Amino acid sequence: xxxxxxxxxxxxxxxxxxxxxxxxxxxxxxxxxxxxxxxxxxxxxxxxxxxxxxxxxxxxxxxxxxxxxxxxxxxxxxxxxxxxxxxxxxxxxxxxxxxxxxxxxxxxxxxxxxxxxxxxxxxxxxxxxxxxxxxxxxxxxxxxxxxxxxxxxxxxxxxxxxxxxxxxxxxxxxxxxxxxxxxxxxxxxxxxxxxxxxxxxxxxxxxxxxxxxxxxxxxxxxxxxxxxxxxxxxxxxxxxxxx
Amino acid sequence: xxxxxxxxxxxxxxxxxxxxxxxxxxxxxxxxxxxxxxxxxxxxxxxxxxxxxxxxxxxxxxxxxxxxxxxxxxxxxxxxxxxxxxxxxxxxxxxxxxxxxxxxxxxxxxxxxxxxxxxxxxxxxxxxxxxxxxxxxxxxxxxxxxxxxxxxxxxxxxxxxxxxxxxxxxxxxxxxxxxxxxxxxxxxxxxxxxxxxxxxxxxxxxxxxxxxxxxxxxxxxxxxxxxxxxxxxxxxxx
Numbered sequence: 001x002x003x004x005x006x007x008x009x010x011x012x013x014x015x016x017x018x019x020x021x022x023x024x025x026x027x028x029x030x031x032x033x034x035x036x037x038x039x040x041x042x043x044x045x046x047x048x049x050x051x052x053x054x055x056x057x058x059x060x061x062x063x064x065x066x067x068x069x070x071x072x073x074x075x076x077x078x079x080x081x082x083x084x085x086x087x088x089x090x091x092x093x094x095x096x097x098x099x100x101x102x103x104x105x106x107x108x109x110x111x112x113x114x115x116x117x118x119x120x121x122x123x124x125x126x127x128x129x130x131x132x133x134x135x136x137x138x139x140x141x142x143x144x145x146x147x148x149x150x151x152x153x154x155x156x157x158x159x160x161x162x163x164x165x166x167x168x169x170x171x172x173x174x175x176x177x178x179x180x181x182x183x184x185x186x187x188x189x190x191x192x193x194x195x196x197x198x199x200x201x202x203x204x205x206x207x208x209x210x211x212x213x214x215x216x217x218x219x220x221x222x223x224x225x226x227x228x229x230x231x232x233x234x235x236x237x238x239x240x241x242x243x
Numbered sequence: 244x245x246x247x248x249x250x251x252x253x254x255x256x257x258x259x260x261x262x263x264x265x266x267x268x269x270x271x272x273x274x275x276x277x278x279x280x281x282x283x284x285x286x287x288x289x290x291x292x293x294x295x296x297x298x299x300x301x302x303x304x305x306x307x308x309x310x311x312x313x314x315x316x317x318x319x320x321x322x323x324x325x326x327x328x329x330x331x332x333x334x335x336x337x338x339x340x341x342x343x344x345x346x347x348x349x350x351x352x353x354x355x356x357x358x359x360x361x362x363x364x365x366x367x368x369x370x371x372x373x374x375x376x377x378x379x380x381x382x383x384x385x386x387x388x389x390x391x392x393x394x395x396x397x398x399x400x401x402x403x404x405x406x407x408x409x410x411x412x413x414x415x416x417x418x419x420x421x422x423x424x425x426x427x428x429x430x431x432x433x434x435x436x437x438x439x440x441x442x443x444x445x446x447x448x449x450x451x452x453x454x455x456x457x458x459x460x461x462x463x464x465x466x467x468x469x470x471x472x473x474x475x476x477x478x479x480x481x
Contacts (some may be wrong), residue, residue: 053390054247059427070427174332177389182329188367191427192444195434195470205431205470231368231434231444232292 009152012036016159025222026164026179027186030061031213033160037136038063040156041149044116044139047073048160049082050124050132052184053177057082057132060187066206068114072107073135080107081121082133089130091154092121094144117141122157124164131161131176186224193227197241215240247394254279255398268402269300276376276395277302280388283356283379286310287364287399289372290325299372309354310375312347319347321373324361328370330393331361334383357381362396364403367430369445371403404449432466439476450476 016033030048037046047062047069059073076082081092081104097116100108111119118138123130134157145153164179190209197208216226229236258271269287276285284306290296296314301307313319320331323343333340336357341348351359358378364371374396376384384392437447451469454476455462468474 053386053393074426174334174383178329178332181393182327185328185363185365185367188430191430192367192434192437195431195436196438197434198431199435199438228368231437234441237438 008040012040012156013159016156016163025224026183027061027190027224028216028222029163030160030183031063031223033156033163034061034063034134037134037153037156041136041138041145041153043136045069045137047135048124048132049073049076049086049135050164050180050183051086051130052180057086058184058187060132060183065209067204068110069137072111072114072137075107075110076133076135078106079104081119082135085121085123085133086130089123089125091123091150092119093150095119096141111137115139118144120145120153122153124157124161126161126165126176131164131180133157134160186227189224189231190227193230196230196237200237201241211241247391248397251275251279251391251394251398267300269399270302272395272399272402273300273302273306276374276392277306279395280376280384280392281378282376284309284377285395286375286377287372288314288321288375289403290321290370292370296372305354306377309351309356309377312350312354316344316346316350318344319351320344320359320361321375324363324373325370328363328365330363331359332384333359333361335381337381351377355379360384360392362392364396364400366400366404366448367433367444369404369443369448371400371445374399404445405452426463428470429463429466432469435469436476440478 015036016029034046034048037043045062045064048060049057050060052058057077059070062069062073072080073082081095085092095103096118097108097112100119116137116139118141120136120138122134122136124132124134134153136153164183165175190212193212194205194208197203197212198205201208201211203211212226212230213223215221216223219226226240230240254275255268255271258275260267260271273285273287277283284302286301286306286309287299288296288310289299298307298310298314301310310321313321320333324331336348336352336359356377357380360376360378362374362376364374374392376392433444433447433451436442436451437444440447440450442450451465452462454460455465458465465474469476
């Protein structure tokens with residue numbers, strides 16, 4: 001991990017604490033967080049998984065959403081570092097993927113084939129409950145997290161958990177379920193929108209995601225909102241992504 | 244398949260149709276949901292983006308009346324669950340909920356209701372309605388009850404999407420469309436089929452499921468073929 005300046009870190013923490021704005025959007029927030037993790041650590045990719053009501057880990061957001069990476073995130077409801085961090089409540093760090101074949105026979109070879117060398121996972125904890133995990137992939141060797149880095153990454157994961165709950169609703173025990181279900185459904189909307197744009201434009205779903213996210217950013221709109229318009233309103237799809 | 248969904252389907256299959264409430268599946272879903280969740284009643288309302296809405300099924304006549312209250316008064320947990328696309332869980336209809344729903348809270352309270360749990364019937368952007376669970380005592384749903392309630396919502400969505408009510412129960416055999424996890428690829432394919440057919444997003448899933456059923460294939464295989472552009476749903480052909 002590259003050395004993080006205190007100033008840079010403080011900026012990120014202020015950004016992720018800022019969840020009380022009116023335009024707060026959970027999916028945008030999760031995407032922002034995974035991107036900051038990549039910037040801070042020089043990682044190749046980062047992603048976030050949350051547990052649904054059945055206790056299964058579901059992919060929520062990635063710094064990058066190419067098909068191979070999404071598959072790696074999804075696979076971790078069966079095996080892998082996120083499942084271990086989720087079950088134990090402890091970080092899983094500095095695992096060399098080339099040596100993890102026995103530990104994760106399906107996950108490790110696929111992650112290595114996708115070009116990654118190392119993997120890490122940090123539990124998202126709320127009191128005694130673990131609600132998900134933050135996943136980090138590295139593509140260079142000798143870039144291990146040191147003790148200080150691990151503490152910083154865990155603090156980021158904890159801050160993300162609090163952000164997820166939004167302070168105004170955190171006192172209600174029902175708020176967690178309501179937020180998680182909304183996040184999982186927003187994730188589905190984004191997948192539906194990827195497919196719609198891929199079909200309309202004759203491009204891959206990876207390219208479709210890049211196009212949707214690019215449009216949302218250029219127009220300063222929320223990702224979920226754009227995705228929803230694409231899927232529910234054929235005219236929006238035509239306007240935004242003419243064939 | 245999710246064990247919970249299988250268990251719920253089994254219970255619904257064994258449920259006799261309620262008297263005077265038609266032979267449809269959804270009244271039975273409500274009756275089984277109310278019993279399984281130790282609730283006083285359960286109701287399903289259809290709500291569309293265009294504004295059409297109303298009670299579709301309820302476990303009993305009193306619950307049907309309570310379910311209708313929200314539409315009569317124009318406010319309540321089901322409205323909020325629909326508009327925010329998330330469950331609205333109210334374990335105690337008290338002062339706090341009276342501030343949120345000033346007309347609905349006392350009306351539901353007068354009918355003996357002390358807790359309401361509203362679950363959106365939705366699949367991503369496809370919104371069909373709401374499943375409401377009512378209790379005459381205060382208190383949260385346990386984690387297990389929440390998971391069960393969400394599974395009831397899943398079963399109801401499947402039945403509504405298939406547009407013929409018994410499909411959700413009858414097509415539960417192994418290896419058929421049900422034995423699939425909802426994953427990114429499935430929803431991406433749904434978006435593609437929506438554009439291919441020029442139909443609403445909910446109907447796209449119904450068409451994929453119908454295709455899988457008719458060809459004896461798994462839904463995830465059909466989705467993979469759509470994504471790989473080996474299978475194309477044609478506007479002119481059903």
